[in-house]
Amino acid sequence: xxxxxxxxxxxxxxxxxxxxxxxxxxxxxxxxxxxxxxxxxxxxxxxxxxxxxxxxxxxxxxxxxxxxxxxxxxxxxxxxxxxxxxxxxxxxxxxxxxxxxxxxxxxxxxxxxxxxxxxxxxxxxxxxxxxxxxxxxxxxxxxxxxxxxxxxxxxxxxxxxxxxxxxxxxxxxxxxxxxxxxxxxxxxxxxxxxxxxxxxxxxxxxxxxxxxxxxxxxxxxxxxxxxxxxxxxxxxxxxxxxxxxxxxxxxxxxxxxxxxxxxxxxxxxxxxxxxxxxxxxxxxxxxxxxxxxxxxxxxxxxxxxxxxxxxxxxxxxxxxxxxxxxxxxxxxxxxxxxxxxxxxxxxxxxxxxxxxxxxxxxxxxxxxxxxxxxxxxxxxxxxxxxxxxxxxxxxxxxxxxxxxxxxxxxxxxxxxxxxxxxxxxxxxxxxxxxxxxxxxxxxxxxxxxxxxxxxxxxxxxxxxxxxxxxxxxxxxxxxxxxxxxxxxxxxxxxxxxxxxxxxxxxxxxxxxxxxxxxxxxxxxxxxxxxxxxxxxxxxxxxxxxxxxxxxxxxxxxxxxxxxxxxxxxxxxxxxxxxxxxxxxxxxxxxxxxxxxxxxxxxxxxxxxxxxxxxxxxxxxxxxxxxxxxxxxxxxxxxxx
Amino acid sequence: xxxxxxxxxxxxxxxxxxxxxxxxxxxxxxxxxxxxxxxxxxxxxxxxxxxxxxxxxxxxxxxxxxxxxxxxxxxxxxxxxxxx
Numbered sequence: 061x062x063x064x065x066x067x068x069x070x071x072x073x074x075x076x077x078x079x080x081x082x083x084x085x086x087x088x089x090x091x092x093x094x095x096x097x098x099x100x101x102x103x104x105x106x107x108x109x110x111x112x113x114x115x116x117x118x119x120x121x122x123x124x125x126x127x128x129x130x131x132x133x134x135x136x137x138x139x140x141x142x143x144x145x146x147x148x149x150x151x152x153x154x155x156x157x158x159x160x161x162x163x164x165x166x167x168x169x170x171x172x173x174x175x176x177x178x179x180x181x182x183x184x185x186x187x188x189x190x191x192x193x194x195x196x197x198x199x200x201x202x203x204x205x206x207x208x209x210x211x212x213x214x215x216x217x218x219x220x221x222x223x224x225x226x227x228x229x230x231x232x233x234x235x236x237x238x239x240x241x242x243x244x245x246x247x248x249x250x251x252x253x254x255x256x257x258x259x260x261x262x263x264x265x266x267x268x269x270x271x272x273x274x275x276x277x278x279x280x281x282x283x284x285x286x287x288x289x290x291x292x293x294x295x296x297x298x299x300x301x302x303x304x305x306x307x308x309x310x311x312x313x314x315x316x317x318x319x320x321x322x323x324x325x326x327x328x329x330x331x332x333x334x335x336x337x338x339x340x341x342x343x344x345x346x347x348x349x350x351x352x353x354x355x356x357x358x359x360x361x362x363x364x365x366x367x368x369x370x371x372x373x374x375x376x377x378x379x380x381x382x383x384x385x386x387x388x389x390x391x392x393x394x395x396x397x398x399x400x401x402x403x404x405x406x407x408x409x410x411x412x413x414x415x416x417x418x419x420x421x422x423x424x425x426x427x428x429x430x431x432x433x434x435x436x437x438x439x440x441x442x443x444x445x446x447x448x449x450x451x452x453x454x455x456x457x458x459x460x461x462x463x464x465x466x467x468x469x470x471x472x473x474x475x476x477x478x479x480x481x482x483x484x485x486x487x488x489x490x491x492x493x494x495x496x497x498x499x500x501x502x503x504x505x506x507x508x509x510x511x512x513x514x515x516x517x518x519x520x521x522x523x524x525x526x527x528x529x530x531x532x533x534x535x536x537x538x539x540x541x542x543x544x545x546x547x548x549x550x551x552x553x554x555x556x557x558x559x560x561x562x563x564x565x566x567x568x569x570x571x572x573x574x575x576x577x578x579x580x581x582x583x584x585x586x587x588x589x590x591x592x593x594x595x596x597x598x599x600x601x602x603x604x605x606x607x608x609x610x611x612x613x614x615x616x617x618x619x620x621x622x623x624x625x626x627x628x629x630x631x632x633x634x635x636x637x638x639x640x641x642x643x644x645x646x647x648x649x650x651x652x653x654x655x656x657x658x659x660x661x662x663x664x665x666x667x668x669x670x671x672x673x674x675x676x677x678x679x680x681x682x683x684x685x686x687x688x689x690x691x692x693x694x695x696x697x698x699x700x
Numbered sequence: 701x702x703x704x705x706x707x708x709x710x711x712x713x714x715x716x717x718x719x720x721x722x723x724x725x726x727x728x729x730x731x732x733x734x735x736x737x738x739x740x741x742x743x744x745x746x747x748x749x750x751x752x753x754x755x756x757x758x759x760x761x762x763x764x765x766x767x768x769x770x771x772x773x774x775x776x777x778x779x780x781x782x783x784x
Contacts, residue, residue, distance in 0.1 A: 082721050106716045106748055113719055144740065302759050303743065313747050 065289075066297045066318040070467040070483040071102040072458065081110050090118050092154070099155045100462065105148065105316050112147030115154055131159040132327070133235075135186035137170035139197040140310040148320035156328055167308075168197075174228045187235040188327050190284065191225065194310050195245050198222075198268065199261045204249075206259035214259075215267050219275055226279050234563060236330045238323075239276060240284040241269045243299060243310055280561045282326055282489055289322060325487035331558060332548030335465060335485040336439055337387040338378065339430060341448035342399055342421070346378075346411065347371050348473065352398045362408025370474040375410040377477035382415055385495025386486050387502055389418040389433045391446070393453075396421040417502035426453050427460035437502060438611040440550065440647060445485045447476070492541040494588035504584035505612060522616060522690040525582040529621050530697040534568045534575040538697075541589050542577055545608060549592075550647040553608040554640065554654060572597040574629055578622060579697045580613050587613055591622055595630065601637040601678075602630050607654070620687035623658045627684050639663070640677035659684070701779060706772045713752060714768070717745045727769025753779060 074080060080098045084090045095118065099111050134149060136142045146162045153160035163184040165173045170191065173179040181189075198218050206214055222239070229237055246262035248254050254263045269287045276283045290298050298319075300312040311319050328334060343350045348360030348367045360368040382388045388411070392399045399421030403413045413419065418436050420429045426448070434441045442463040448454050454466045467483050469476060488495075508525065515521035534542055543561050550556070559567070567573050578591035590613045594606040604626070609618065630638055640655040652675075656662070660677035711725035718736045731737040746757055749771070755778040765771050 078716060085721075104751075106713070106744065109744070110716065110719045144744075300747070303747070306759060306762075307739070307743050309743070313744050314751055 065293050065482050066315050067104075068102050068318060068321055069470075070479050072100075072466070072468055074098060074101040074103070077101065077103050077107050078110075081107060081114060085110075085114055090114060092118055092122070096154060096157065097462075099151050103151070103317065105313050108151045108317050108320075109147045111151050111154075115150060119159065131161045133161050133163070133185060133187045134190070134327070135163040135165065135181050135184055135188070136190045136192065137165040137173060137181065138190075138192035139168050139170070140192065140194045140304075141167065141308045142192065144309055144313050145311060145316050145319055148316035149323060152317070152320035152324040153327075156324060156333065158324075158328070158333075171225070171228075174225065174232055177232065182232050186233055188238065188330075189229060189233060189235065190238045190240060190323065191229070192240045192310075193222075193242060195242050195261065195265050198242060199246070199264050203259040203261060203264060204257075208258045211258035211264065215264060215271065218264075218268055219271055222272070223275060223279060226281050230280075230562065234560065236282060236327065236560065237280075238282045238284050238326055239272065241272055241287040244269070244287055244290065244295065245299060245301075245304070245310070282330070284323060284326055286319070286322070322484065325484045326489070329487040329489050330547055332550050334443075334487045334548075335386075335445045336443040337389055337417075337433075337437060337445070338381060338480075338486075339389045339391050339433060339444050339446045340378070341450065341453065342390060342392040342394060342402075344449040344473075345447060345469075345476070346375060347402060347406075347409075351402060352394055356401055356406055359402065359406070361402065361406060367473060368408070370472075370476075372408060372410060374473060374476045377481070379410055379415060381480075381486065382499050383496065384491055385488075385498045387417045387437060387439070387498060388415055389437065389444075390416050390420060391426055391429045391433060392421040393423055393426070394421040414503060415499060417499055417506075425456065425460075427457050430457060430461060430464065438614070445480070445483075447480065449473075489547075490540045490544045492544055494541055497586070497588060500585065501587055501612065504587075507584050508582075519690070525584075525616070525690070527616065527618075527691040528581045529618065529625070529691050529693045530579040530581065531576050531625055531693065531695060532697045534564065534577055538577050538589065539564065542592060545589065545592050545610075546606065549608040549610070550645070551611050552614065552651055553606075553645075553648050554604070554651055555606055555643045556645050556648060557606055559606075567594060567596075570596070572633070574602055574626070574633065576622075576625065576629070577697070578609075578618075578625075580616075580618060580691075591618065593622065593626055595626070595638075597635075598639065600635065601639050602633070602635045603639045604641065607640070617687070617689040617691055619654070619658065621689045621691040621693060624686045624689070625693055627679075627681060627686070631681050636681055638679045638681065640679070641674065642677070643674045644672060655679075701776070703772055703776055706775050706779075707768070709752065710749065710768065710772055710775065713748045714745060717741050717748060725768055727767065727772065729768040730766065749775065755779065755782060 077098060084094050084098065095111065095114055103111055132153065142164050146164065149162060150160045163181060163186065165181045173181045203214055226237060242265045244262065244265050246265055248262055249260050250257045254260050257263065272283055298311060298315045303309045303312055340346060348371055349358055351359055361371050362368045378388065400413065402409050403411065418433045420433060430444065430446060434444060441461055445465045446457050447467065447469060449469055457464060458466050465485050467479050470479055511524065512521045515524065539561060543559065543564055547558050567575060574595035576593040577589050580587040580590050590610040592606060592608050593604065595602040596605045626638065640660050642652060642655065644652065655677035660679045663676040663678050707727065714725055715721055715723050718734065718741055731742060746762055750757055753775055755775065757774065761774060765774065
């Protein structure tokens with residue numbers, strides 16, 4: 061029953077995926093777009109294998125992918141068979157519009173491959189490396205009779221082995237390192253109180269999996285906690301002992317699509333491609349019944365009925381998501397007064413209007429309204445998840461806006477929350493204090509918009525905001541948020557260079573580098589860290605390796621104030637020129653003219669060496685006149 | 701379900717596994733005379749048949765199978781027991 065999660069039940073079903081694949085395969089010119097239409101829906105493992113063959117065939121015969129969709133290089137080093145997982149990983153990638161090239165190390169040879177700087181896996185230059193160790197490989201055969209103290213030491217020694225492998229891997233490549241937790245395949249020998257046998261292999265595996273969390277955090281490694289998923293679904297959904305003996309497949313082929321889906325969440329989260337906003341329908345989604353027909357007393361919400369309690373539980377889950385940084389929006393076909401009524405007056409309503417960053421209720425079609433929501437919140441359409449109990453509305457939105465995630469919501473409201481959680485739309489790799497304040501920040505933006513409407517001139521409006529820009533070089537306190545912004549900012553990002561925590565630390569340790577974290581405060585509150593600049597020394601110049609900002613603060617002269625700051629810092633470092641770079645992606649077209657607007661001149665002579673329409677720019681420090689802004693600039697920041 | 705119906709469904713699964721939509725399958729078809737039917741494909745075939753028919757095929761039974769006809773017989777037997 062629960063193994064439906066292995067069948068990715070939140071994905072839309074294709075009426076006949078096998079036939080659709082055959083049609084594409086037999087067409088004279090099969091295209092990636094046509095294939096995308098099929099792999100966006102659920103495919104079983106056989107269909108996934110076929111879709112992958114087709115994908116590889118199309119890629120082999122087509123020109124290199126367009127700007128911004130650079131293939132991602134994914135390597136697995138595993139002590140069990142992993143080849144059968146690769147097609148699913150590549151297809152799960154294309155489901156997310158990401159081309160993936162894969163590489164598997166020699167079966168069980170991970171140490172040799174990592175120790176040798178010229179091994180195939182190192183030469184492959186992976187962007188992502190996944191490490192998989194099976195239980196017997198780590199535990200061995202001699203643990204059973206260990207005493208408590210010996211078992212403790214044994215667990216420590218195994219963790220130390222794993223740490224050594226991680227450090228070796230990190231010395232060999234710069235990308236994202238993912239460790240899969242150990243699949244709990246050992247059987248119980250004692251029973252419920254397995255802990256009374258300190259050397260029980262099953263118990264040792266559980267202890268190692270538990271301890272990996274802290275170890276991974278300390279070492280900057282991301283965990284793929286397959287053991288937690290197995291605890292929810294049951295091991296039979298994921299692992300087939302007979303197949304383990306027959307082919308050393310630790311993950312059953314049937315579970316390969318689910319395995320890949322879970323894995324890709326981590327990979328996409330690292331690249332800022334997780335969803336950011338939950339768009340909610342109201343009637344029969346947040347409460348039972350129709351507010352316009354049933355009225356405040358008639359809708360089912362809260363204690364007293366099982367259905368009413370199910371909706372409250374869903375609201376509670378949604379509110380928790382919002383508290384950890386997911387933006388909430390409402391998109392409802394209703395009169396706006398009716399739609400707001402339960403939020404304002406229903407005593408059991410958990411979600412309040414202040415939890416909703418963008419509230420749209422009218423009789424327009426939902427696709428139009430969802431576009432409006434994305435525009436108002438200034439986030440990409442592909443970072444929205446749309447939740448609606450009505451299959452008709454879901455299908456319209458899917459057809460009009462295929463980039464939006466629209467889960468197949470179960471009919472039972474008690475399962476709404478589980479469906480959204482199982483689908484993993486909001487996978488995150490860090491949670492920072494800024495996340496906790498996110499919804500408040502978007503609400504304050506709405507306040508700012510109102511203030512703006514009351515001012516006839518932009519200058520007067522900006523002055524009335526009483527903005528203060530606080531800056532500081534990168535530091536340990538801000539590190540997590542800095543890494544998060546570097547990895548998830550897509551739109552206002554000049555170069556879209558992604559860095560791991562270790563790489564950012566290396567930049568901090570470079571004395572001639574300029575690092576700026578920038579915070580913006582105004583009369584409505586603290587916007588959190590909204591800007592990151594990294595400048596790297598290059599002869600008499602400073603090359604602006606990274607310049608990114610949160611889209612929340614656009615149109616408030618923050619770019620100009622930041623430029624003033626960058627020039628001032630560069631001057632104090634004895635630098636004579638600034639060099640700016642723009643590397644286009646699918647998403648950062650808005651900053652194409654960023655450096656020109658800031659008075660940089662294009663450097664044409666190097667254009668030949670640049671790929672994909674990238675541009676470089678130069679600004680001399682001695683000819684710089686600071687921009688006039690309504691922002692006061694202050695050094696030092698209090699971290700919220 | 702009679703043997704012919706099982707053969708039809710097994711054939712469809714085999715075509716899907718091998719990604720050969722036009723493959724002709726008869727009871728005498730064996731792995732040796734079909735291109736691409738390797739041990740990897742064989743595992744996928746067994747897993748897909750188990751999932752499709754809701755049965756479990758044992759390791760020893762898999763090793764004894766000589767051709768598609770025997771696989772169909774095995775599935776038929778398992779389906780009989782499943783009902784009974």
